[in-house]
Amino acid sequence: xxxxxxxxxxxxxxxxxxxxxxxPIAVTGIAxxxxxxxxxxSIIVKNGKAVGSRLIGQQFDDPKYFxxxxxxxxxxxxxxxASTGSNLGPTxxxxxxxxxxxxxxxxxxxxGNTSKIPVDLVTASGSGLDPHISxxxxxxxxxxxxxxxxxxxxxxxxxxxxxxxxxRLGIIGEPVVNVLAxxxxxxxx
Amino acid sequence: xxxxxxxxxxxxxxxLMLLAKPLGVYMARVYEGRSSxxxxxxxxxxxxxxxxxxxxxDEEMSWKKYAGAxxxxxxxxxxxxxxxxxxxxxxxxxxxxxxxxxxxxAFNTAVSFITNTNWQxxxxxTTLSYLTQMAGLGVQNFVSAASGMAVLVALIRGITRHSSxxxxxxxxxxxxxxxxxxxxxxxxxxxxxxxxxxxQTFSGYKTVQLAQTITYDKPKLDDKGSPxxxxxGNPVTEKAEMKEQVIPLGPAASQxxxxxxxxxxxxxxxxxxxxxxxxxxxxSNFLEVLAILLIPAALxxxxxxxxxxxxxxxxxxSAMTIVLVTLMVLCTWSEQGGSPRFxxxxxDQSANDLQPGGNMEGKEARFGIVxxxxxxxxxxxxxxxxxxxxxxxxxxxxxxxxxxxxxLGEVIFGGVGSGLYGxxxxxxxxxxxxxxxVGRTPEYLGKKIEMFEMKMAALVxxxxxxxxxxxxALGVATAAGVAGVANPGPHGxxxxxxxxxxxxxxxxxxFAGLSANTVFYNTALGIAMFIGRFWVIIPVLAIxxxxxxxxxxxxxxxxxxxxxxxxIALLIGVILIVGALSFLPAWALGPLAExxxxxx
Numbered sequence: 001x002x003x004x005x006x007x008x009x010x011x012x013x014x015x016x017x018x019x020x021x022x023x024p025i026a027v028t029g030i031a032x033x034x035x036x037x038x039x040x041x042s043i044i045v046k047n048g049k050a051v052g053s054r055l056i057g058q059q060f061d062d063p064k065y066f067x068x069x070x071x072x073x074x075x076x077x078x079x080x081x082a083s084t085g086s087n088l089g090p091t092x093x094x095x096x097x098x099x100x101x102x103x104x105x106x107x108x109x110x111x112g113n114t115s116k117i118p119v120d121l122v123t124a125s126g127s128g129l130d131p132h133i134s135x136x137x138x139x140x141x142x143x144x145x146x147x148x149x150x151x152x153x154x155x156x157x158x159x160x161x162x163x164x165x166x167x168r169l170g171i172i173g174e175p176v177v178n179v180l181a182x183x184x185x186x187x188x189x
Numbered sequence: 190x191x192x193x194x195x196x197x198x199x200x201x202x203x204x205l206m207l208l209a210k211p212l213g214v215y216m217a218r219v220y221e222g223r224s225s226x227x228x229x230x231x232x233x234x235x236x237x238x239x240x241x242x243x244x245x246x247d248e249e250m251s252w253k254k255y256a257g258a259x260x261x262x263x264x265x266x267x268x269x270x271x272x273x274x275x276x277x278x279x280x281x282x283x284x285x286x287x288x289x290x291x292x293x294x295a296f297n298t299a300v301s302f303i304t305n306t307n308w309q310x311x312x313x314x315t316t317l318s319y320l321t322q323m324a325g326l327g328v329q330n331f332v333s334a335a336s337g338m339a340v341l342v343a344l345i346r347g348i349t350r351h352s353s354x355x356x357x358x359x360x361x362x363x364x365x366x367x368x369x370x371x372x373x374x375x376x377x378x379x380x381x382x383x384x385x386x387x388x389q390t391f392s393g394y395k396t397v398q399l400a401q402t403i404t405y406d407k408p409k410l411d412d413k414g415s416p417x418x419x420x421x422g423n424p425v426t427e428k429a430e431m432k433e434q435v436i437p438l439g440p441a442a443s444q445x446x447x448x449x450x451x452x453x454x455x456x457x458x459x460x461x462x463x464x465x466x467x468x469x470x471x472x473s474n475f476l477e478v479l480a481i482l483l484i485p486a487a488l489x490x491x492x493x494x495x496x497x498x499x500x501x502x503x504x505x506x507s508a509m510t511i512v513l514v515t516l517m518v519l520c521t522w523s524e525q526g527g528s529p530r531f532x533x534x535x536x537d538q539s540a541n542d543l544q545p546g547g548n549m550e551g552k553e554a555r556f557g558i559v560x561x562x563x564x565x566x567x568x569x570x571x572x573x574x575x576x577x578x579x580x581x582x583x584x585x586x587x588x589x590x591x592x593x594x595x596x597l598g599e600v601i602f603g604g605v606g607s608g609l610y611g612x613x614x615x616x617x618x619x620x621x622x623x624x625x626x627v628g629r630t631p632e633y634l635g636k637k638i639e640m641f642e643m644k645m646a647a648l649v650x651x652x653x654x655x656x657x658x659x660x661x662a663l664g665v666a667t668a669a670g671v672a673g674v675a676n677p678g679p680h681g682x683x684x685x686x687x688x689x690x691x692x693x694x695x696x697x698x699x700f701a702g703l704s705a706n707t708v709f710y711n712t713a714l715g716i717a718m719f720i721g722r723f724w725v726i727i728p729v730l731a732i733x734x735x736x737x738x739x740x741x742x743x744x745x746x747x748x749x750x751x752x753x754x755x756x757i758a759l760l761i762g763v764i765l766i767v768g769a770l771s772f773l774p775a776w777a778l779g780p781l782a783e784x785x786x787x788x789x
Contacts, residue, residue, distance in 0.1 A: 003243070004258060007360060008265040010242040012332070015367065016269075018234075019331040019447075020324035023372065024389075027379045027443040031389040034380070039389045041436045041466065043397065050397040053436045055386050055465040059403045069554065076405035081394065081435040082315055083460035085551040085579035087702030089676035091787050095550060095582075096530050103534060116537035119527065123550040126463030126561075126578045132554035136537070136544035165470075165555075171196050173471020174545050174557035183400055 044184065052180050056080050057131040060183060063109045064148035066133070066141050068179040069120060070102055073128035086124040099123065110144040132176035135164055149186065159185050190522050191540050194559045198517060201475070201563060202510065205482055212483065213490020213502070219369045220342045220362070220495065231368050238364055249355035252734025255343055256727050258359040259336060263303045263723070266329055270299040273325040274317070283318035284393030290316060297711035302329035304722035305337055305604050307448070307455030307574055307697040308714060310706045314437040314458050319391060326455060327444045331375075334451030334484075335366035337606030340726050341488060344610050345495045347733030348634050351741045356733045370484070371451060378446035381476055386469035389442040394435050403431040441467060449480035452604040454574030454697045462564070462577040463553055471555055474577060478564045481573045485509075485602040488609050496634055500752035505612055508757045509601045512764070513570045516590045521562040523587035524548045529787065548587065551579030562587070569594040572604035574697025581676070581684065581700040585784035589776060591698065592687055597768035598653060599694045607695065607722075610729050614646045616751065617732070619763045621646075623749050632748060635741045642735060645728035652724045653693050654771055656717050660689035661775065669709035675702030678786065683779035688714060690772075693721040 031039040042054040052058055057068045059078040071077035072086035088095040099122040106117060118136040138160045146156045163182040166175050218225045239246050250258065274290035277283060290298070294310055301308045302325070311317060317326070339362035346356045383389050407429035409417045417425045441457040445467055448454060458464040468474050486506060493502020525547040527538035540546035545557030552561045561578035568575055569591035580588055594601055600611040621638050624631030631638040664670030664685035674681035684700040691698055692714040699705065705714065750756065 004261050005265075007242050007244060008258070008261045011238070011244075011360060011363070012262065012265045012269060012328075014238055014241060015332055016324055016328050019367065019372065020328040023375070024323045024327065024440045024443040027376065027383075028389050028391060028440055030380060031383040031442065035383045038386045039383050039442075040392070041388050041390075041395055041438050042386050042469075043395060043436070050395060051400060052397050052434065053395075053466075055469045056434070056436055057465075058399055058401065058434060060401050062401055065401060075407055076403050076429075076431050078403075078434065081437060082312070083437075083458050083464050084312075085460065085463065085582065085701070087579055087581040087675055087700070088550065089581060089678075089680035089702070089783070090528060090548070090550075090584050090588075091678060091680060091783055092676045099531060099536070100534065103536070116535055118544045119531060119536050119538045119546055120544060120549045120554050122531070122536055123548075123552075126551045126553050126576070127458075127460035127465060129460070129465055130553050130555075131465055134544035134554055134557075136541075137554075139543070167193075168471045168475075171193070171200060172475050173555055173560060175543070176555050180400065187400070 044181070046184065051184065054178065054181060055131055056129050058180050060179065061105070063144055065183045065186070066138060066145055066179050067121070068133055069130045070098060070122070070124040071128040072124045078129060080129060083127045083129055085126040085128060113140070113143065115140060131178055131180055133179055135160075135175050135177055138177040145186070156186070159189070190518065190525060191559070194521050194525070197559050198514070198563060201479070202514070205479060205486055208483060209486040209506070210490055212487035214494060216370055216487060216491040217494035219365050220491065225369055227369055227373060235364060235368055242360070244360045246358060246361045248358055250358055251354055252343070252356055252730045255356055255359050256730045259340065259726060260723065262332070262363070263336065266303045266332060267299050270302060270325045270329060271295050273321055274298060277318040277321045280318065280320050282320035282323070282391065285318070287316060287318050293708045293711040294706060297715040300715040300718050301697065302326055302453070302455065303333055304695050304718045305333040305451070305453060305572065305607065306692060306695040306718045306722070307453040308692055308699065308718065309455055309459070309461065309697070310711055310714075312459035313456055319439050322444060322457060323440055327447065330444065330447040330451050330453045330455070331367050331371050332363065334447070334453065334605045335363050335371060337604050338366040338370070338488070339363050339606065340729060341606035341610045344613060344729055344733040345492055347736040348636060349496055350737045351739060353737045356730070356737050371447060374450050375443070375446040378450060378476065378480060379442040382442045382445055382473055385473035386466070387442040387445060387473060388438045388466050389440055390438050391440060392438060394437050396433050396435055399432055399434050405429055405431065437466065445477070446480070448575060449477045449573065450484060452481065452485065452571045452573040452608075454568065456575060462575045463579065468577055471560065474556055474560055474564070478560070478567055481567045481571050481575070482602050484605045485571050485608045488606065492609060498752065501634065504752040504757055505609070505616065508760045509570070509612070511757070512597070512601045512761060513566060516570075516594060517563060517566040520566050520587050520590040521559055523584050523590070524558045524562050526584065528584065548582070548584050551582030553578065565591045566594060568698055569696060570601040570603075571608060572599040572694060572696045574691065576698050579701060580687070580698060581702045585780045585787055588683065588700070589780040592683070592690060592780065593769060595690045595694050595696045596657070596772045597764055598650065599696060600764060604695060607725070611649070611725070614649050614729065614732070615764055615767075616760060617642060617646050618767070619756070619760045620749055620751065622763060623759060629747050632742055633751060635744065636736045636739050637742060642732050645732045648728045649725050650767055653721050656693035656721055657690050658775070660693065660713060660717050661686045663713060664689065667709070669707065673704040673707060673710055675704065679779050679782035683783070686775055686779055689717055692717040695722050
């Protein structure tokens, strides 16, 4: 029994050193050598200032920007320090209320737009930090953004296309538009 | 369902099966102690481990000693992980200066990780230091997975040996699983994940400037820091502005690799694999969801090799795949259906080339419906429990399928090792029932199945089953249990049922609206996870010990072959009857009732 306890403790200690210290240090070392940008959060730097991460969405509600998914983080949306989904059940009245709020805001920002609203624009993402929307959701907002900026739709559409990621190998995943990267590109125009 | 959905599922299973075969063969070599290709590099490390720990690799253990070693090693892991969390405030690698974890949460998380459940009562980026993540959770990700694999190998030895008192050496099985299988795979995987954008760094969180300032209603606090309320008791808010965003970082990729490969599933960040820094692209998602089933699938091949009849492994793998594919298709179909309420206010829920459509609440745009449903069913079939979408927001039936997969006892792929030893228990029950029907003594792979094996097999099923039901009843009947519920109506009941199903079966996923970080849930779920793991391991090892002692009986005309489509069908039947039938009444109170409400 004493021998078994001793073996347990020693083995645990060795595994801690190997898998808990050496392994993550080795991965970190190689990762920083080969993929330094990705390993440190895919930070976007503009004029020497960090303005966001390519992978973390930001909150937009100004008509001149593309808007992203709803975010359920608290106390404010897209709080990077506390990821969470809404966890609202399918029959929860708060779920429909949140969608109705978004629909109202979208309609008010662009009263002339009567097309159907893509579902990803009225639902909250799982992480609360989703950096993407669907191409349909970008197309829905395109004219509003162009109007607010006084430029024509075609110019905005070209920018959207530049920031669209297609399905990998034509099969895997969904086509998506990176909202933050697109909005930064619009501001730089 | 869209054509692309079938394509993605087809691709997933093709790649899985293609990789399972070589990995399974490789693992068989590792466990049989033969040269495996990595011996040159890792052999010296292995021998060094044995020398320092005073392990004689040639010593054989009886099942009781083997079980004792499993329990002691897990107890040491628990103690260490508990203390590490409590003391993290005084320890290094804590750039965010997190305080020690409270006792109930530390207990829950420690049990959760030593049992390979990885239920997330904690929120990674708001609670745990980098040191706790790496040297605490990360280590248990490796060794709890390796423990499960060791117990499986012991059971396989029980089947293949005859007239033997011993079933192998736990220390050797544990060490070889970790060194030769889990570490090399994790190294490759973590680098692939970093290439996609999963973070891996020791620097603290980064603050960035927002493109557009956020204005929001901030709860007003008094001098003591508690919220101010108006006469009606509603919290008072004031307008506030936020110009910055915090980007959480950490050594995540190294941990996520093993969390997926070892069917652990505890997230580095709170949102788990839905978090863009944990699972940034469609490609990282494919790799991660592949990792969930990779080792459990390959172990079926290992089993076939070790019992000397590869068809036996393929039969079990086929049964698992048939059940999973069916539920995966059903889940995708449910989620692509979307919500009848949204349809009524002009929302476009159709799936096409420009949008995923369907029920997108709690799902990420880059995964859409298809990859969320593939993940949800794979992670609950295996006892992984990581999530890339929030199961709580699934449609009533879409959420029932993951729940069902958990309640089947985590034998459809299941945890690494634990899934297959659970499945072998099911196979034993199946030959027993088939034996009853034709009036012959049942046998499995040349071993007579008798009273003792059946008693132990029954224990395995009954203990977990009872845990789920007693736990749920307790949750529903007590004020502390009901207080955690987030959603009204039948959905709230499902949240509690899901929590106890997940804990007792060591899955770890959740209907995460449930506020589980309370003394009641931390304690109750902690106990459920503990019993659900070790009170299964002990009877399984007892079966191994008893089978090892028996003589091999040659197959006769009356032997039921256990590699045929007939056997696969019988096995699936037994799994569904045992697992599903016993929970039908509970579904009627939860998801089924909600489905009826939703359709109205």
